[in-house]
Amino acid sequence: MKRIFKNILIVTAVSAMVSCKKSYLDTAPTDAISTAMVFQTADNASMAVNGLAKMMTQQYLSQQGFNGEGTIKNYYGNYPGNHFSINLSGWAPIINATYNENTTSIYCYYPWYYYYKIIGNANAIILHVDKATGAAAQKDFVKAQALTYRAYCFLMLSQLYGNRWDDSQSGSTPGVVLRIDESAGDQPRATLADTYKQIYADLDQAIALYKSSGLKRTKNSEVDINVAYAIYARAALTRQDYAIAEDYAVKARDGYPLMTNAEYNAGFSTPNREWIWSSYGALDETLHFYSYFAYIAYNSSASAVRTTPKMISRELYNKIPATDIRRSLFLDPTGFTYTTSTGNAGSSTLLYKHAFTTRPALNSAASVYAYMQFKIAANDQPGVGNLNHIRSAEMYLIEAEAKYRQNKPVAEVQNLLVALNNTSGRNTSYTCTLTGTALLDEIKLYRGIELWGEGFDWFDMKRWNDPINRKVYANGGNFITSLAVTITPDANNKWTWKLPLKETDFNTLAD
Template sequence: MKNINYIKVLFAGVLLLASCKKDYLETLPTDSVSTPTVFETTKNAKLAVNGLAKMMTQQYLGSQGFNGEGTIKMYYGNYPGNNFFVNLSGWADIINANYNQNLTSIYLYYPWYYYYKIIGNANQIVVSIDGAEGPAVEKEFIKAQALTFRAYSYMMLAQIYGNRWKDSNNGQTGGLVLRTDVSTGDMPLSTLGQTYDLIYKDLNDAIALYESSKLDRESDKNFQVNEDVAYAIYARAALNKQDYVNAEKYAVLARKNYKLMSNADYKNGFSTPNGEWIWSSYGASDETLYFYSFQSYIAYNSTASAVRTTPKCISRELFDKIPTTDVRRDLFLDPKGEAYTTATGVAGTAMKARAFKLFPDLQATAVPFAYMNFKFKANDIPGIGHVNHFRASEMYLIEAEAKFFQNKAASEVQGVLNALNATSGRDVNYVCTKTGTDLLNEIKLYRAVELWGEGFDWFDMKRWGDTIVRKDFASGGNFLTSLVTTIKPEDKNKWTWSIPLRESDYNKGLE
C-alpha cells in the first residue's frame, strides 16, 4: 500500500493555519513553508507546539464525528463503558465493543491514525529544535513540551491497542510501533513493556528539561503542557502499568498547584478551566468545530441534535449509589418517582416540566430523559467549550488507588477519599471508614462518580479487569435492550483493539 499519509511524518501541511484572532492557538502555516523555516527560530517553533494542541480539536478522516481528543473520550471511553447511557441503538456495535478485531473498521483505525499524527509532529520538533535560533532555555522548554505530547499519545495508544498490564506477562505481550524520529520505514512491534519504558523515558527527559529551563506556560493558557502535565501523565501511565509507587508519587506532584474546585465551579458546566484543571484543550467561539465538537455531543444545552434528541445519561445503578447529600447527584435528572418511558427513559410530562424549570437554558426542542446529565454545559452555541484532560480530582483518586495496592494503612486511603469528597464540600457528610475489598470498591465508585462523562469509564473497567454488566429498566438499569450486555475481561480480545490493517499493510516490519 503506497498511500501511507496516515502514519507518515509529513510535518508540512499537518499543523494548522493560524485562524484565531487571539494568540491562544496561533500556529505556523506549515502547509506553505518548509520544515527548516518552521525551526528557524524558537518563536516559530513555539507555534509548532501550539499546533500539537490544535490537532487535539481538529476533524479527521473526512468524518464529522472524529473530532480529535473528544472522540477518544466519547467513542472509546464513555460509550463502551458501564455507566454511560445514550439512546442510540444504531451504535450498538461501538457501545458493545464489536469492532475490536475488525481490521478494516474506521473505528479501529481512528485512534491509531490520530495519535500517530500527533507523535509524528512531536518527533519533528524533538529532532529539529536544537538547531533553532533562540535562547537555550526556550529550546529546552519546547523539547520538553513535544516529549510530553508524545508520551501522552503513546500512553493512550497503549491503553487501547495493548493488553491490560495484568494480562501482559509483565509487559511481554505486543505493544506499539515506537517511532521517535522522522523516519517512515518498516519497524517491528515493540512489547508493551518497551512501550512503557519509552513513555517513562520521555516523561523523565521532559521533566528534566522543564526544570533546567525554569520556564512555564502562561497562566491563562491551560491548553499548553508544562511540568505539571508531565507529572499527571506519569501518574496515569504508572497506574495503568500497576507501578503504584510512581503512580502515587507523581499524582501528588501533579496536583500540588491545583486546588479542588468549589461546588459553584462544579456546577458551572465543565467547559471553562478553573483552578483544578491541570490540562485541557482550547475551545471558544473563534475556535470551534460547531456541531461536531465534544460539547456538541454531551453539553445539555447544545443545539446539536446529538444532544437535543439523545441526551447523555448516567446509568441508573450508578446514580442510585450517589448519596442525596452529594452535590454530584444534582448534575443528573433524578426521576423522583415521576413517570418516564421505561423502554428508553424519555421523561413524562411532569419530569419534563421540572427539567426545564431547573435548567431553563435547555433548548426548547430538547427531549429530557430520566438520569440525563447536566454536568456538561456549552459556553456558546452550538457546543462551545474547553475540554478537560486532567484534573486534580483524578490525581486524588490515583493516589488513593496506588496507596491501596501498596497495602498502605487503610486510614491513609480513607484520608485521601475524605479530602476529595468531604473536605472539598462535594459531600460534607461523607466519611470513609471502609477497609479491604470494600475500600477498593469505594475508590472505584468515586472514580465513576467524579469522572463521569470525561472519558474514563471503559479505560478504568479494562484496567481493573472488571466485568461490564448493563441492565434494562426491568432489571434495575436504564439501557436499551440492544445495549444490554455482559462483557467479561476475557471477552472481545481481552478488550484490546487490533493493529489496523492500514498499518500492517504498509509496515512490513510487522510481518
C-alpha cells in the first residue's frame, strides 16, 4: 500500500505545462509536475480526471494481460464464472479460483494494486480541486467525478476482497482499507458495513455536486450523475439494500433507452444509446496485443483469440430461445461435426466453413470452436475498441431483482423482464408468467444471457451464493476436463481473495 500511494500518477494534459500534439488523455506524472501546479486551475483538474479514465485502459505490473479494467472483466469476472468457456488448462488456478488464498500471487495483488492506484489519484483531486482557480461549477463537476471513481473502486475491491453480504455477519467482517486522504501510513481494514457506508457517502456527495454544477459530460468515457446512480444501484444490490438498488437503477437508465437489434449485433465496441459508461479506445489509444479486445474479440488477429476463442457455456446457450437475437451471437454447432472433447472444428469441417460464412470478419487464421462467441468484436486490429462498463439493460435486471427481493407485485417484476426481452426487440416472442423461485431463476438466467462476457458472471454467482457447476461435453457441457469442476460457495475462502502479501508486509495494521 505504501508503495502504491508513494507513486501516484496524476494524469493530466495541460498545454501550458506540457507540449504535445494530442489533446485527449495525454499524461504527465506528478514527479515531473508538482501537485500544486496540477491543481492550479479547474481546467488542469479536469485533465487529471481524464487521467483516471486513461488508467482504466493502461498496462500494469509489466504483465501483458494486465490491461486495466478489461483484466478485471476477464480474469476475475468471466474466466472463473459458470458460463464462460475457454480451453486454457494452464489457467486452471485462475479459472477454478484456487489462487484466492495465494497471497504472493500477482493475480491476488493486481486488483488491489490497480484500484488503489486509481483511488490515490482520485483522492488527490478530491482534496485539492477546491483550491483551484476557476468556475465553482467546473470544480464541483470535477470533484463529483473523482468521488464517483473512488466509490466504484471501493465497490470492486469489496466484492473481491470482502465476504459476500450473506457471510458478513451484517457487515461486521473485514472490508477494505479506506484510504480517503494522501497519507501512506498503516491503516486497518474497515468493516464491510463501513466500506459500503463510505461508498454511499462518496456517491451521495458526488450526486449533490453533479446537481450543483449543472454541467454535463461530453464523452461516454466520462463519469456523470447517471454513472453515479448506476454504481449506487450495483452497490446497494450487493449490500442487499434492495429499495435503494431499485430506486437508483431507475434513475441510472433515465435517458439511456435499450439498444436496437442492429446495435446489439455491432460488436459491443462502439458506444450507443444504451451505454451509460465506457472507456475510450481507438488506434491512437491502444495497448495493441495487450488490450482487452485482443483477448476476447472474435475478429482479433491476436493469437490469444485465434488459438483460443472464447465460448458461451453449452448449457446457457441451450437456454436461449431460438427466437432470441442473442442466440445468433454464438456459433451453433447443431447438425455439424466437431471434436466433442474440446469443441474444435478442423479446417476441413463444415462447421469451420459455416463460421466463416456467418462471420466473414473472422481472422483467416482463426480456430473455430462450437459455441464460440460473436458478441464482442474489435473495431481495429489487433484489439481496438471502446470498453463498456455499464448499460441500461443491467439496470432493468437490477430493478427486477430488487423488486423481487422486496416482494413487490409479481407483475412489476415480470413487466421488467418483458421490457428487456420483448419490447426491446431482442425476442418479440418472450412472455413471462413465472412466480416464486422460478421468477428469480428467470432473472438470473437473463443476467447470464444479457450480460455474458461483460465481466459479471463470477461476481453474480458469488453474490447469489450459487455454486459454479461446469461440465464436460459428455455430461452436457463444453468445458475441458481440468476446468469442468464444481465450486461450492464455501470453497476457496468463500470466494474471497485474501489481502496480498505486498499489502500486509507494508501495512502492519491490515490483516
